Amino acid sequence: MKKLLVTLIALLAAVPAYAADGAALLKQVDRNMNPESYESYRKLINIEPDGRKKEYTLFTVKKGVDKVASLFIAPASEKGRSTLRLDENMWLYIPNVGKPVRITSLQSVVGGVFNNADILQLDYTAEYTVEKVEEQGNVYLLHLKAKTKSVAYDRLRLWADKAKKLPTKIECLTEANMLIKTLYFKDIKDFGGGVVRPAVMETDSPLYKGYKSVMIFAKVKARDFKDEVFTLPFMPNLESLR
Amino acid sequence: MTKGRLQKPGAGPLVLIFLFTLLASIDALLSIAGAEEYTFDVSEIEKKPYHIGGYAEIRPVLFGLDKDASLYKLRFYNRDEGSTLKEYNAALQLEGSLEKGIGRLFLRTNTDYRNSYVGEEWKTTVYEGFLSLKPSSSLTVDIGKKTLKWGKGYAWNPVAFVDRPKDPDEPELSLEGFIVASADYIKSFHEGPLKTVSFTPVLLPVYEHVNHTFGDIHHLNIAGKLYLLLYDTDIDFTILAGGSKTTRYGVDFSRNITANFELHGEFAFINDYKKKLIDSDGNTSEKETDAKSHLIGIRYLTEKDTTYILEYYGNGTGFTSGEMRDYFAFINKGHDSYVSSGNDALLKKAAKSTAGNYGRPNAMREYFYFRASQKEPFDILYFTPSITGILNINDKSFSLSPEFLYSGMTNVEFRLKASFIAGERFSDYGEKQNDYRLEFRARYYF
Secondary structure (H helix, E strand, O other): OOHHHHHHHHHHHHHHHHHHHHHHHHHHHHHHOOOOOOEEEEEEEEEEEOOEEEEEEEEEEEEEEOOEEEEEEEEOOOOOOEEEEOEEEEEOOOOOOEEEEEEOOOOOOOOOOOOHHHHHOOOHHHHEHHHHEEEEEEEEEEEEEOOOOOOOOOEEEEEEOOOOOEEEEEEEOOOOEEEEEEEEEEEEEEEOOOEEEEEEEEEEEEOOOOOOEEEEEEEEEEEEEEEHHHOOHOOOOOHHHH | EEEEEEEEEOHHHHHHHHHHHHHHHHHHHHHHOOOOOOOOOOOHOOOOOOOEEEEEEEEHHHHHHHHOOHHHHHOOOOOOOOOOOEEEEEEEEEEEEEEEEEEEEEEEEEEEEEEOOOEEEEEEEEEEEEEEEEOOEEEEEEEEEEOOOOOOOOOOOOOOOOOOOOOOOOOOOOOOOEEEEEEEEEEEEEOEEEEEEEEEEEEEEEEEEEEEOOOOEEEEEEEEEEEEEOOOOEEEEEEEEEEOOOOEEEEEEEEEOOOEEEEEEEEEEEEEEEEEEEOOOOEEEEEEEEEEEEEEEEEOOOOOEEEEEEEEEEEEEEEEEEHHHHHHHHHHHHHHHHHHHHHHHHHHHHHHHHHHHHHOOOOEEEEEEEEEOOOOOHHHHOOEEEEEEEOOOOOOOOEEEEEEEEEOOOOEEEEEEEEEEEOOOOOOOOOOOOOOOEEEEEEEOO
């Protein structure tokens, strides 16, 4: 009986310790993926089943855990468009329309498999709590649960390399554990300034059979920005940061 | 800044169609070619101090005419164009910018070409052309011709006091601006429910050759917008004063109630608004009232990627059903007079009351806007069918416009759009010159 009690107490004590480890691990994954405040360039490629491609190039700036803005610099049809995310608020600015309109994380400003939440990605720790961490050979499997209903994916299964503490694969799931899409992280590259992270992210989805979207990163570097950069009136001026 | 000329119809549309097709085909082929491994060349992202871009489009339109309608009689009383009318339109929108230090010069011009029953017409307009100075990320100062685009509504913006009215049938088209001096001061806050405050003061001169279409001349008008991001809600307070128009105040807001449900609204109060009226005998008068306009709307995105936009618009400056009936009755009286005597004086008087007054888009009191668009149905990437309806709540007349948009080729966009309008005699849509309109638009961005 005494033995059972000791085991139970040990187990109860172990649960918060595991959760704390998971949160620390997720935070480490976030910091290894990007500095907390940084700029980067990304190319998004949507690939159709017949091989046709459509490409978009974006300049992205991020500050802290909840501020991110992106500017389309190519193709010509999208040039000058910008998106802004402040925590759960998202806006799209189209030069012709001339004023920012609110958008949602579930929509996609580029079509294809990536949606706005993927394009305006915040730190995982800002949106998710770690429910469970499993060890699978040389990877960790983190089971993540969205902190609020407004997060694009209710659950994530994140596989992270044990040594590098970088994600290798993420499955995005609904509340009922239905798979929405899978993200694959490839081609770990040294961007300089201590930023060593995957340069390519691929995604596919059972909802878009045969389609694939790819995100390629370039010039990821730490940079500090004023808070005023992440505001609606600044959206038409993002180009001035390049 | 505007030029126009009329000629007989010529080979212009064919040449434009050929050039457009050639440009679009080259670009489309480039986007299809090569399913090889993806690359990201850093030279693609190098910033240049200048930028030149824009789009070219062709837009043939077929109108189905309503020969009994008042506006048909007003426009076509002295000619017979049959039951349908063809029109070939083309447009070239050019924009360029030059950046050095804290300064940036920006220019956007629009050239419209139309080949219709009246002949060929070209019109070039400078939509925007201004110098922007940005001494810090908190402050921007702009001087020149600029569009400000205030308001949160999709189809209408009653608080957009310093903008030209947009066309609810094409709310996303760029508009011509006014010559202004304006500034944007932004301040962000870390803690508390107030995240952002920005203030936009605007000076808008109106003289003989400067902004003379805005309102009464010989006035330096002052306008302003105060923006707050408060409790995750966008809120704007707007004002215009100075004499060219009567003083007016506005407030608007936009907020996401849930991730896929957005609510927005606008309210405008216009002091001493002067409404110009014409009765069924052609007597003109002016009625002065304090007008209140308001708009409430939502955007809702379903799990199946259907976006709904709904808006209700109460136009305090609009005409009542009775006032509109009087105007239509006068046109018909003028038409009867022309048919019996050949004298078009009354019709010319009616035409004067139409321009910018009875003839402005959605000139009556209450409207309802509905738009449903489905993103990529049947797994067809970049294909968006949609349907738009505008209902005049007062007289139950309406327009209904289905459209198909395809943007699958890089920098090329195709749109097929139809519009059907219906309504009783002497109703808003019932008296439009067309029963239907069918148009195709191909646009190439460069």
